Amino acid sequence: MTDQSITSVSRESRAFKPSAEFKAQANLGSEATYKRLYAESVNSPEKFWSRQAKELLVWRKPFRSVVKWNAPHAEWFGGGMLNVAENCLDRHLGTARENKAALIFEGEPGDVRTITYKQLHFHVCRLAHVFENLNVGKGDRVAIYMPMVPEAVVAMLACARVGAIHTVVFGGFSSESLKDRINDCGAKLVITADGGWRRGKVVELKKTVDEALEHTPSVQTVLVLRRCKNEINMQEGRDIWWHEAWEGAPNHHKAKAFPSEHPLFILYTSGSTGKPKGVLHTSAGYLLGCKLSSQYVFDLKESDLYFCSADIGWITGHSYVVYGLLSNGATVFLYEGAPNEPGPDRFWRMIDRHGITIFYTAPTAIRAFMRWGDNYVLSHQLSSLRLLGSVGEPINPEAWMWYHRMIGKKRCPIVDTWWQTETGSIMITPLPGVTTCKPGSATRPFFGVVPKVVDEKGKEVPKGQGGKLVITKPWPSMLRTLWGDDRRYQQTYFSEYPGIYFTGDGARQDKDGYFWIVGRIDDVLNISGHRLGTAEVESALVAHPAVAEAAAVGRPDDLKGQSLVCFVTLKSGIEATEDLKQKLRAHVAKEIGALARPDSIRFAAALPKTRSGKIMRRILKEIAVGGEVKGDTTTLEDFTVVATLQAED
Numbered sequence: 001m002t003d004q005s006i007t008s009v010s011r012e013s014r015a016f017k018p019s020a021e022f023k024a025q026a027n028l029g030s031e032a033t034y035k036r037l038y039a040e041s042v043n044s045p046e047k048f049w050s051r052q053a054k055e056l057l058v059w060r061k062p063f064r065s066v067v068k069w070n071a072p073h074a075e076w077f078g079g080g081m082l083n084v085a086e087n088c089l090d091r092h093l094g095t096a097r098e099n100k101a102a103l104i105f106e107g108e109p110g111d112v113r114t115i116t117y118k119q120l121h122f123h124v125c126r127l128a129h130v131f132e133n134l135n136v137g138k139g140d141r142v143a144i145y146m147p148m149v150p151e152a153v154v155a156m157l158a159c160a161r162v163g164a165i166h167t168v169v170f171g172g173f174s175s176e177s178l179k180d181r182i183n184d185c186g187a188k189l190v191i192t193a194d195g196g197w198r199r200g201k202v203v204e205l206k207k208t209v210d211e212a213l214e215h216t217p218s219v220q221t222v223l224v225l226r227r228c229k230n231e232i233n234m235q236e237g238r239d240i241w242w243h244e245a246w247e248g249a250p251n252h253h254k255a256k257a258f259p260s261e262h263p264l265f266i267l268y269t270s271g272s273t274g275k276p277k278g279v280l281h282t283s284a285g286y287l288l289g290c291k292l293s294s295q296y297v298f299d300l301k302e303s304d305l306y307f308c309s310a311d312i313g314w315i316t317g318h319s320y321v322v323y324g325l326l327s328n329g330a331t332v333f334l335y336e337g338a339p340n341e342p343g344p345d346r347f348w349r350m351i352d353r354h355g356i357t358i359f360y361t362a363p364t365a366i367r368a369f370m371r372w373g374d375n376y377v378l379s380h381q382l383s384s385l386r387l388l389g390s391v392g393e394p395i396n397p398e399a400w401m402w403y404h405r406m407i408g409k410k411r412c413p414i415v416d417t418w419w420q421t422e423t424g425s426i427m428i429t430p431l432p433g434v435t436t437c438k439p440g441s442a443t444r445p446f447f448g449v450v451p452k453v454v455d456e457k458g459k460e461v462p463k464g465q466g467g468k469l470v471i472t473k474p475w476p477s478m479l480r481t482l483w484g485d486d487r488r489y490q491q492t493y494f495s496e497y498p499g500i501y502f503t504g505d506g507a508r509q510d511k512d513g514y515f516w517i518v519g520r521i522d523d524v525l526n527i528s529g530h531r532l533g534t535a536e537v538e539s540a541l542v543a544h545p546a547v548a549e550a551a552a553v554g555r556p557d558d559l560k561g562q563s564l565v566c567f568v569t570l571k572s573g574i575e576a577t578e579d580l581k582q583k584l585r586a587h588v589a590k591e592i593g594a595l596a597r598p599d600s601i602r603f604a605a606a607l608p609k610t611r612s613g614k615i616m617r618r619i620l621k622e623i624a625v626g627g628e629v630k631g632d633t634t635t636l637e638d639f640t641v642v643a644t645l646q647a648e649d
């Protein structure tokens with residue numbers, strides 16, 4: 001039998017304690033409180049979650065049970081009724097938050113709008129009436145294909161208000177992907193815009209919708225927001241303008257209550273492999289997970305201005321732009337466009353312009369900022385920032401250090417939050433007033449989360465050893481099924497270890513119990529019998545001053561099982577030479593040992609990524625083997641990257 005354990009080679013040992021100033025003002029500032037609450041949340045989950053649900057959510061009808069777990073199916077807060085939109089809006093009316101900004105929006109061209117809670121409530125109520133006039137209500141599916149503008153948030157909340165199930169499709173997806181998603185869920189209504197601004201150009205969303213709708217029998221109506229005023233085609237009897245439809249619709253709307261487990265949304269996720277899965281989230285448990293984690297992980301204060309750079313087409317945009325933040329009455333900053341339009345300092349300019357206090361982004365973006373150069377950052381103050389976050393991939397320690405030094409000015413804690421579309425809310429994360437951070441580690445579990453690193457048989461591996469990351473107990477914001485495919489739900493997440501949620505990620509726990517995610521299990525390298533996570537090799541490469549980004553993949557090798565091929569993009573201005581290749585190979589061998597010395601280094605102008613910024617190693621593997629790129633590439637951000645890589649072969 002082959003040894004299936006994962007060898008971990010990282011030697012990262014830096015540690016950063018929260019400052020006394022931050023601790024003193026934190027929503028949760030003591031280790032003892034974290035320990036007590038965590039222990040309660042896992043030892044007496046019913047007591048813990050019942051209290052949280054009563055305190056944090058507004059119920060129309062109280063729940064009778066906390067959780068019923070009939071693996072792999074969960075029911076949370078059975079018997080309870082609530083309205084998610086009411087929990088995000090109505091509850092703030094008649095309070096000091098009524099005229100507080102809910103959204104501050106900056107469009108790519110520089111247009112700014114502020115929308116208060118009361119105004120947002122009006123918008124959502126009006127759209128809810130439009131839906132009802134269109135006969136869109138409880139359980140109907142609505143596809144939202146919009147730019148990152150306030151109306152996208154309005155559309156989501158209006159669905160929640162009438163009990164319709166939204167599926168937001170990222171505005172960068174093609175008509176083909178849009179069509180598949182609409183057909184998979186059988187959407188009745190599509191909400192889109194004439195266009196959205198991206199890199200100074202109009203992305204013609206309506207045109208893409210028109211193409212997709214040639215093959216979508218379920219769609220009856222298309223509601224079109226005017227954003228860019230570009231010329232579009234309106235199909236008589238099907239397409240209606242947003243501004244015309246809601247002209248005269250009342251500002252008030254009596255929201256119905258829905259059961260706790262009423263579906264809130266479907267979000268299609270492809271990860272880096274296979275046909276997209278329609279992850280289904282429901283109402284009460286999801287909202288509770290988002291709300292509680294937002295309070296503690298982002299240390300939310302009434303005065304914060306929070307900016308998450310994720311598009312609402314991703315789970316991060318659902319949980320930590322819309323539901324977690326608005327239910328807490330926070331002010332959310334929304335930005336429509338590209339991070340480098342008109343220049344690579346757009347984000348820093350906006351942070352200074354608006355006084356943003358919390359900034360949440362992805363490692364891929366951080367590596368791009370590093371690559372563009374420090375000068376773009378140094379010409380801005382960034383003095384309003386007090387907390388930084390990272391999500392989406394393992395953050396390599398060098399990027400963490402840069403983020404800490406250059407953006408956080410060594411003053412802001414960094415929360416490296418591990419979670420997934422499927423988990424709904426943050427699962428493993430530092431708490432900024434409590435946790436000592438180690439660059440590259442997502443640290444410790446959030447309340448109610450019981451993660452373990454296990455071997456093939458499901459046995460917990462010793463500390464320091466790599467294995468598969470599982471979550472052993474149900475949690476309120478977990479996915480409930482895959483839309484229309486419960487079998488695939490069971491197979492994907494609960495067949496590896498019956499009754500236990502398998503994340504698909506490799507991880508290890510260090511001697512302090514901190515979790516280090518080493519990459520997707522599908523991507524694990526097998527070099528001379530050692531199974532290595534991709535993250536550790538890549539992070540060693542990125543620690544070299546010439547390297548901007550790296551991806552490690554295995555190529556079949558008679559001798560070693562796999563040989564290690566690393567694709568590397570260099571920082572601006574660095575020359576790609578044979579000598580540098582040798583230096584990088586030596587550098588990795590020195591950093592993590594000879595077993596991980598890359599057999600081959602290939603310089604690339606760019607790496608293939610999903611549209612949410614994750615490196616698609618599967619494609620690189622196919623290129624490394626010298627074959628054609630097969631398999632699903634519809635989630636690829638830019639196909640020319642692959643063409644270039646193949647040409648360079």
Ligand code: WTA
Pocket residue numbers: 269315316390391392393394395416417418419420421422442503504505517519520612
């Ligand atoms: C990866 C994004 C390491 C991981 C919210 C996970 C991370 C997948 C982190 C889910 C992190 C996300 N450290 N890896 N902090 N956050 N991942 O569904 O592989 O887009 O399984 O959800 O991203 O990606 P998804």
